[in-house]
Amino acid sequence: MSKLKDKKSLRIIPLGGLGEVGRNMMLLEYKGRILILDMGFRLPEESMPGIDYIIPNISYLKDKKENILGIVFTHGHYDHIGAVPYLIEKIWRPNLPIFASPLTRGIILKRQKDFPNQPPLRVEKVRDGSKIQLGPFKVEFFRMNHNIPDNLGLFIKTPVGNLLHTSDFKFDKNPVNEPPTNFKKLKDLGKRGVLLLISDSTGAEQEGHSLSEKEIFKNLDKIFSKAKGRIFVSTFASLINRIQQVITLSERYKRKVLIEGLSMKTNVEIARNLKYIRAKRGTLIKKKQLKNLADCRITVLCTGAQGEPEATLVKIANREHKILRFKKGDTVILSSSVIPGNERTVQIVKDNILRQGAKVFHYQMMDIHASGHARQEELKKMIDIIKPRFFLPIHGQYSMLVAHADLAKEMGIPEENIIVCENGQIINLTKKRISLLKEEVPAHYVMVDGLGIGDVGEIVLRDRKQLAKDGMFVIVVVVDRQSGRVRGSPDIISRGFIYLRESKKLLKETRKRIINIVHKATGSGGAVNWTYVKGEIKDKIGEFLYQKTQRRPMVLPVLIEV
């Protein structure tokens, strides 16, 4: 139905990042030719045990390899680049054009090395002011402040009109290590006429203006100036700017900095090589140098502010770290917000640090973390500067998209010019109209578990959840083919249900019931329907165990005829 319409219209297809935080990926399609924006992953829900990541579903791109004009990355955070090693193979062809800023490029290429058998990516560097032409799309890159350097917004000239994609962003008049927001540039872009503004919604539910990194720096300085013992700062490995602040402050207060944790070390190395992090010679030290330094000369910069079990901070807190322990006199700074869902784990880490006598500062006590995302006043300002005809909120939970749409209405954009949509929906854009097509492309979760990509589905997850809740109960019955009698006693293998050793009576009664079920089936002497017998064991023993324990372990009968 939409074939004719398609010819003159631009199709925008979000494959991730809408109605969720992370997994950002979007397609721009014009006359069948496709430009890809970002390829991120996200972390799994609690209801997905064992899953490492969720990545965008790219079924729609199957058999369209030749139609892909290229990939453009906005910045180097994993929710924008993390899916590359899992997906790139499926769409790669020699000389596939890929564009990223120098730091983003560095992070992408470094990560590729951790994955064997990846195709050889050629990523071209783009910068503030760079312009590239990819088929019908002309992309102009412009600098946007966020909490990683080298973040680029996209101004995209298309046959139907100009799009402006904000990337993740915040307005910051006093950022760290990079120039402040270039409002003049944004105004110029606005003046050129923007048909559609595609804007980051992550902060749309938060009032006011995001904190400037300068504020954070001031507060960190206060803590540094008062600390008499060692200082531990924990933050995201990807917050390059925060890492710089800690290094700068350590230098100011004559402290050396030990960087702990693989991801933190890797990121600092990449960023230093590209001169996005600056440290004086001798500031960064190795572990063995610690013992020669007084406590008041030591800063430890590490991961773990989210309570990640393998992170340095958590290991020290749990007294599992090889050489470091907290002690009275230490100052611990948790310089990051807590990702929703991690509150409990972070609380436990905090408690364990306090139990060892150290002092803890976290973002709920004072402003020692700033989000990288624009809040309501900034989002409105962006709309005001760009003055787009149409508006598409992206990046965020559904409630954030709705809140962002409300802000756009408040700024005078008519409701029918705003699209709040979900992953997999197709936005049809012409010079005069924005709308959702009835057709959709597949967008359901693709899960990464170990080496498997997409091989864990609903059934496996459902089984994992049942196993987690009440464990399993495997019953092995050997039946004599001749007599139909059970040989010996049925074997029972159970885990995660109850302590078998303390439940001998229950097991005895269970075995008796199993044997009865089998003998009832074989007793008549006719042919035995073993599938039926298995079903009987499953149902009846399951029910019996539930009656006795009110737990429902997964009952799995194995019948062996000999």
Add this chain to the structure above:
Amino acid sequence: MSKLKDKKSLRIIPLGGLGEVGRNMMLLEYKGRILILDMGFRLPEESMPGIDYIIPNISYLKDKKENILGIVFTHGHYDHIGAVPYLIEKIWRPNLPIFASPLTRGIILKRQKDFPNQPPLRVEKVRDGSKIQLGPFKVEFFRMNHNIPDNLGLFIKTPVGNLLHTSDFKFDKNPVNEPPTNFKKLKDLGKRGVLLLISDSTGAEQEGHSLSEKEIFKNLDKIFSKAKGRIFVSTFASLINRIQQVITLSERYKRKVLIEGLSMKTNVEIARNLKYIRAKRGTLIKKKQLKNLADCRITVLCTGAQGEPEATLVKIANREHKILRFKKGDTVILSSSVIPGNERTVQIVKDNILRQGAKVFHYQMMDIHASGHARQEELKKMIDIIKPRFFLPIHGQYSMLVAHADLAKEMGIPEENIIVCENGQIINLTKKRISLLKEEVPAHYVMVDGLGIGDVGEIVLRDRKQLAKDGMFVIVVVVDRQSGRVRGSPDIISRGFIYLRESKKLLKETRKRIINIVHKATGSGGAVNWTYVKGEIKDKIGEFLYQKTQRRPMVLPVLIEV
């Protein structure tokens, strides 16, 4: 060593509620005679799949039944009374003295009915001003504001001096349905001389003063006055005062109220019978009356503000409720804070409500929920009024106890007069000194899972977690006793690992390896060590599967000789 000392000192033993939120229970022991304060439960951690509740460990009370003077309850929240049906049997004797305020008593006794074979509890009613003597302890009850009516603080005269136990509390000059805080009474108690103040720490990390219920009422009124369609209010079933507010507002705006959800219905019934909730005749309606009412005449009051999967709000949001669906024009009010750890689930519920077009108000948008716990300014005021010699912060995460101790220091209590301790530690109190004994009593978690109390331990939980992460892989091998050869092909039962149907190659290779391991062991012709063979299968097949998938399912071999 402490035998002599004990004779003249009071021992205070927290069995729960310190270093955690919930599971409050404390013992006061003098010359071997024990008074119990509260018996609460708490919810499990994420790392405890399948567990329903955690309850206090009462091993210390074993064989001390006759020494228990009685149980005193402060208020009717489950973190103070929830463990009763699981623990009471172990310490009950006929005529065991139990004391609670009328509402607390009503909730305890109603709940007992859900548990068969419970001993017949006799709970005596106490009120503001009641005094009871239990052995060496004289307990005087006094009213304290919280967010459930009938909350009682305890002034306890003991041979070493007076204790003041705040219960959970907040200061509220404008509460709902009950008188404001009686500061005069508190001052009088303070003047009588308090040796030890035992005070609620839940709000100790929060600056300022808790919100008054009057503020909440005003904001709810604003929402009610503007709502044109149906109003759904979701809160904790235990927030009796909030429920009253919603009923009062509904009456003001000529709405009828449907109460949905078993726990909410039960609590409203108990509270109405005792006149703690007042509703005009005809205000509360049944489901079938809904269809006769215009949308603007309907309020639905239900549970689910924490995203609990079985709660009414969640079922409506997920389009699983029998008769109710959200629609454009509906107003949904989530009038509760989010319990740490539930943030993700609540976000999903919120998103799903918005997807159906309803408007959502939550506590981060405006003050439509007040905590029942005093914040820093109130806690300091309490210390100032009572002027205790010694101070013991209770109820809360370790970080809250530390923060509360810091407030006490700020108020002039010397550090050595403050005890921050953990469950199971023994506080030794004399007229002149407070200290921790070296000995401790057992305080590790006792978990409730279905009908089992304490029968799920670390090993079962560890197994559940492993099963959840990567599933299980049971291998059944039938070996011919004579020849030592494997009969047929080994059976493999796997769940939660991979889709077996899509992994035929992997399974084939696995079976081959299993047979090789068995044949290698039986090949020599001598006696076979089957335990060793099982170990080999477990290790080698486990390693093989990890290599191929980077997952570690629980490998469980079963060897059957025939």
